[in-house]
Amino acid sequence: MLTQPVPSSFAGTADALAVGVLLTEFAMLRTSLLRSQVRLYAAQSLLVSALAGVVAAGRDVPELYALAGLSLILKVWAVPAVVTRLLREADAEIAGSGALGVASEVLLSLGVAGLAFFAVDRLGINSRVLPTTALSLAVAVIGVAFVLMIVRSDVVSQAIGFFSLENGVSLASLVVASGMPLILEVAFLFDLLVAVVVFGVLMRVHHSRTSTLSTAALTRLRG
Amino acid sequence: MRWLLLVLALLPLATALLALVTSPKVIRAATAVSGAVCLGCALALVPSAAHGQPSVGFLRLDALSGVFLLSTAFLYAMVSAYTIGYLKDDQDDPGFPRYARRFYAGLNLFAWSMLCACMVDELALLWIAIEITTVVSALLVAIDATESAAEAAWKYVLLASVGLGIALLATIVMYYAGSTVLGSAYDLSVPQLVKAAPHMPHTPVRLAFVLAVVGFGTKVGLVPMHTWLPDAHSQAPTPISALLSGSLLAVSFYAVLRYFQVTRAVLGPDFPQDVLLAFGILSLLLSALYVLDQQDVKRLLAYSSVEHMGILATAVGFGTPIALAGALLHVLAHAAAKGNAFMGAGTLVHTYWTKEINGIRGAMDRLPVSGPAFLLAVFILSALPPFGIFRSEFQIVQGGIAGGRTAWAAMLVALVTLAFAGLALAATRMVVVPSAEPAPRSLGAAATPAREPSWWMVAPVLVGLAALLVLGIHPPADLTALLQRGAAELRGTVT
Numbered sequence: 071m072l073t074q075p076v077p078s079s080f081a082g083t084a085d086a087l088a089v090g091v092l093l094t095e096f097a098m099l100r101t102s103l104l105r106s107q108v109r110l111y112a113a114q115s116l117l118v119s120a121l122a123g124v125v126a127a128g129r130d131v132p133e134l135y136a137l138a139g140l141s142l143i144l145k146v147w148a149v150p151a152v153v154t155r156l157l158r159e160a161d162a163e164i165a166g167s168g169a170l171g172v173a174s175e176v177l178l179s180l181g182v183a184g185l186a187f188f189a190v191d192r193l194g195i196n197s198r199v200l201p202t203t204a205l206s207l208a209v210a211v212i213g214v215a216f217v218l219m220i221v222r223s224d225v226v227s228q229a230i231g232f233f234s235l236e237n238g239v240s241l242a243s244l245v246v247a248s249g250m251p252l253i254l255e256v257a258f259l260f261d262l263l264v265a266v267v268v269f270g271v272l273m274r275v276h277h278s279r280t281s282t283l284s285t286a287a288l289t290r291l292r293g
Numbered sequence: 294m295r296w297l298l299l300v301l302a303l304l305p306l307a308t309a310l311l312a313l314v315t316s317p318k319v320i321r322a323a324t325a326v327s328g329a330v331c332l333g334c335a336l337a338l339v340p341s342a343a344h345g346q347p348s349v350g351f352l353r354l355d356a357l358s359g360v361f362l363l364s365t366a367f368l369y370a371m372v373s374a375y376t377i378g379y380l381k382d383d384q385d386d387p388g389f390p391r392y393a394r395r396f397y398a399g400l401n402l403f404a405w406s407m408l409c410a411c412m413v414d415e416l417a418l419l420w421i422a423i424e425i426t427t428v429v430s431a432l433l434v435a436i437d438a439t440e441s442a443a444e445a446a447w448k449y450v451l452l453a454s455v456g457l458g459i460a461l462l463a464t465i466v467m468y469y470a471g472s473t474v475l476g477s478a479y480d481l482s483v484p485q486l487v488k489a490a491p492h493m494p495h496t497p498v499r500l501a502f503v504l505a506v507v508g509f510g511t512k513v514g515l516v517p518m519h520t521w522l523p524d525a526h527s528q529a530p531t532p533i534s535a536l537l538s539g540s541l542l543a544v545s546f547y548a549v550l551r552y553f554q555v556t557r558a559v560l561g562p563d564f565p566q567d568v569l570l571a572f573g574i575l576s577l578l579l580s581a582l583y584v585l586d587q588q589d590v591k592r593l594l595a596y597s598s599v600e601h602m603g604i605l606a607t608a609v610g611f612g613t614p615i616a617l618a619g620a621l622l623h624v625l626a627h628a629a630a631k632g633n634a635f636m637g638a639g640t641l642v643h644t645y646w647t648k649e650i651n652g653i654r655g656a657m658d659r660l661p662v663s664g665p666a667f668l669l670a671v672f673i674l675s676a677l678p679p680f681g682i683f684r685s686e687f688q689i690v691q692g693g694i695a696g697g698r699t700a701w702a703a704m705l706v707a708l709v710t711l712a713f714a715g716l717a718l719a720a721t722r723m724v725v726v727p728s729a730e731p732a733p734r735s736l737g738a739a740a741t742p743a744r745e746p747s748w749w750m751v752a753p754v755l756v757g758l759a760a761l762l763v764l765g766i767h768p769p770a771d772l773t774a775l776l777q778r779g780a781a782e783l784r785g786t787v788t
Contacts, residue, residue, distance in 0.1 A: 193496055193497065193500060194494075194496055195466075195469065195496075195497055197469075198477070212458075212462070216455075219451070219455065225447065228451055229451075232451065232454050232455060232458065235455065235458045236458055236461075239458055239461050239462050239465065242462060242465055243465045246465055246466065246468070246469035246472075247465045247468040247469055247472070248477070249472060249476075249477030249478040249479075250417070250465075250468055250478070251478060251480070254417045254418075254421075257417075257418075257421050258417075258421070258461070261421055261424045261425070264424075264425070264428050265424070265427075265428055265450075265454060267428075268428040268431055268432060268450060269450065269454075271432065271435075272431065272432075272435055272443070272446050272447055272450055275435050275438055275443045275446070276443045276444075276447055278438075279438070279439070279440045279443045280440065280443070285447070288444045288447065288448070290440065290441050290444055291441060291444055291445055291448075291523075291524040291527070291528070293523075293583075293586070293587070293588075293592070
């Protein structure tokens with residue numbers, strides 16, 4: 071490592087933001103209050119939007135400013151607002167505990183995140199825009215989001231897990247596909263918004279049928 | 294001919310919007326007309342897709358997309374006619390107008406998103422179209438708002454969305470691979486990527502392909518990502534089940550094929566074929582076993598869909614021209630046969646008020662046309678000669694043997710035969726074995742009369758049978774040209 075130059079302030083900022091994204095994912099895993107989970111998701115989206123802004127400024131990709139702005143509106147404000155409203159209606163506060171305790175979940179996630187780091191290292195993908203570490207962090211976020219969805223047994227945690235997985239994919243896209251035409255990026259974001267609305271509708275249907283947000287009772291269909 | 298693409302891209306969307314503002318009667322007719330017009334457009338586009346690539350804006354049709362477009366349009370037309378009969382009995386319900394508006398809007402939007410997925414000329418747009426199919430169809434699965442439907446819809450939307458998250462990652466990684474040759478800002482169009490293939494880096498393309506197979510494969514229903522499929526297909530209203538099974542799975546497989554096309558051009562045939570072969574055989578194996586032990590007729594057909602997607606993946610894994618042409622023929626034949634089987638099953642469920650196989654007996658007596666037609670559709674699904682699936686599976690096995698994959702081809706035959714046993718046994722019990730109760734004809738006027746619930750539910754099935762017969766005995770020359778050119782496109786011998 072001594073042979074490598076000291077990272078620039080751009081690379082340092084970008085890496086710090088990307089690490090922040092992964093840490094918020096771990097925090098989601100730790101918290102058991104649904105409301106906190108939604109707040110953490112908003113914070114994570116804020117970090118991703120900030121990173122898009124940093125890349126836009128540091129690498130002179132002005133389209134990313136628009137993406138950062140849209141992502142701010144949709145993921146930091148709109149999506150958490152939709153989910154919070156649902157929580158208020160459902161009068162639920164605590165996430166459904168899964169098969170594992172929090173400590174085991176975090177240990178498992180550490181393993182998954184470590185695997186992501188080593189795996190991405192072997193791919194030999196070099197970004198012109200961001201340090202490759204950010205890609206490793208993005209894949210780690212996706213891995214931990216999977217753990218979150220698997221171990222939690224309530225619809226809100228599972229949905230938030232999916233939305234944060236999408237944050238991981240957004241982070242990866244900043245690293246390796248920041249030149250992707252803006253119209254597509256915007257389409258991806260609106261698609262997410264539609265998905266959120268559908269998740270919201272289905273969460274409501276689920277709640278109206280079972281009077282709970284827990285998925286523990288979803289065992290009628292099998293075989 | 295290019296304007297036909299615009300009609301296909303706009304008409305179902307316009308019909309969906311119309312559904313929100315008009316009466317059920319108007320929208321019923323408008324949907325049937327839209328389905329028929331779309332089928333007409335898709336048929337009219339076959340010759341030009343077989344010999345060229347009509348395009349307008351970001352819509353483009355080549356032979357490969359032409360096959361999937363035709364299968365989707367065919368099923369859209371059949372289902373929109375079937376739905377008229379399917380919803381007939383609910384018309385007097387006070388909540389019917391609201392239900393019908395939502396149902397028809399969803400049905401048309403669903404068809405629109407699938408048709409668009411076949412026509413868009415870009416991997417990123419393809420992802421967006423397939424994401425739209427997910428959100429629309431998840432709402433349609435939940436439309437009956439029962440506890441089971443809510444459970445199925447939740448599992449479906451969560452698993453499919455996660456799969457599509459992975460597919461989005463595949464899109465991004467493929468974008469990165471292309472950007473090393475095409476610069477940082479470009480369109481992800483398949484011909485452009487295939488042209489740039491010799492200079493693209495191998496590892497990212499390999500990664501993108503595996504992610505695409507896992508991601509879109511979740512929507513295809515490839516094992517082990519199939520777990521949402523039997524639930525969603527069994528709980529959705531029957532017309533939606535038919536579209537899910539006959540069209541949506543194939544359209545998702547179309548996305549995999551687009552990645553296959555690029556990956557094959559970059560890495561050569563071995564890697565992508567081996568990946569698909571592994572997923573294909575695994576899907577075949579598990580679905581054949583599940584088919585043997587099903588109690589619910591719609592779940593039985595859902596597992597049969599997993600089996601047929603396994604056959605498609607295996608066929609592409611064989612990679613020879615005849616196997617690939619067989620796979621594309623299989624897409625068409627499976628759409629017609631599975632549509633028929635689901636529509637037939639829907640008529641049985643409508644008549645007997647149960648989805649339990651054990652609760653349906655003597656269908657031949659109660660449904661003189663739909664009963665035998667359902668049985669025939671199930672046998673056709675199991676490759677009964679001389680229908681389309683027999684021809685396609687014959688070609689696929691022949692292609693496997695020609696490509697030196699004899700053991701895999703033998704395994705395919707064995708597993709298809711195993712699934713046949715399960716399907717045939719269940720269908721025969723439902724249709725042929727007489728009910729324990731006396732036959733309706735032997736009772737007086739009070740007994741349930743032997744008659745079809747609606748001829749709107751019978752006619753599409755008969756059309757499907759006729760189409761399967763044509764596909765099996767003598768496919769039209771233009772269609773054969775379309776299939777052969779599609780196979781050539783997959784092998785990279787036509788660009």
